Amino acid sequence: MTEKKGKLWIVGTPIGNLDDMTIRGKRVFEEADLILAEDTRRMRSLLSSLGIENKDVVSLNMHNQEERLSFIIRKLDEGAEIALSSDAGMPVISDPGAKIIRVCRDRGFEVDVSPGPSAVTSAIAISGFPGSHFTFLGFLPRGKNRRRLLRKISRGSYGESLIVFFESPFRLMETLREILEIIGDREIFIGRELTKLFQESFFGCVSDAIQKFAFSEVKGEITVVLSGRDEEDV
Structure with missing residues (x-):
């Protein structure tokens, strides 16, 4: 047997x-x-x-x-x-x-x-961006390593793919400001507490996101989808 x-x-x-x-x-x-x-x-x-x-x-x-x-x-x-x-x-x-x-x-x-739910694919789906190509970066590093990574994105290291990552609510504003400084004012989707009772979705440019979240207390789990590099960025 x-x-x-x-x-x-x-x-x-x-x-x-x-x-x-x-x-x-x-x-x-x-x-x-x-x-x-x-x-x-x-x-x-x-x-x-x-x-x-x-x-x-x-x-x-x-x-x-x-x-x-x-x-x-x-x-x-x-x-x-x-x-x-x-x-x-x-x-x-x-x-x-x-x-x-x-x-x-x-x-x-x-x-x-x-298989079950994923914040990554859920955020891409609700963002309205085409989801054929994306790069998932997990949680972004802190400090100099984060700026180094953002410079890689700015130089086109990930091509035209969407950039998807998780972020702490305590670091969201700092990350958004660095994205605006290093990458530019791309379109961005920010999903907070996806599928939960107090779910919140934001879609707009990075500068709009900074204005949106600058004067509010951000809480919960955050997933960010950043638009890919286009010809105007070259």
Whole structure:
């Protein structure tokens, strides 16, 4: 009799609105022997809202993913089905998990995905920009490294593709001012708290965005889509 081989599932979770949880993702959570999550309390809250109780939930974050590897491999060797999730959205997209996925694949374990919401693709879709080409930069670096990156964008290192990134509300104004100074007054989309109760969308030029957010207290999770380089920038 052939022993059951373990399987790793990558499961997308809502970025704000719980109604965005997919039927398939819920089923994977229900059937999983173990769930890996960045924040176990948030995951248990999500599971509870889905009517799923008594699940084994283990933390997996940027700081402990190395030490978790042997534990995960042992569980898969025992035939477990494991669901990998992040706090919100798709795992690996500015979240941990990539190394574990590679190791599982290298060791011959099946890896499958139950896709879900993503702030990246959601922001592009609602921005109105053509989404055929884009570059996702995660969270921008700080200080000199950020200015260096903005100069690369200004020089056309990413061609005509949209530039998509996450930003802290505490650094949004500083980033916008540096974009205006280094790149210019391009069109920009700023999505705040996407899919959540207090969702806010802004579309306009960078200078308009500075005026918009200069006198307001910006809170929440922010996704920015910056228009690509065009012929006038050359």
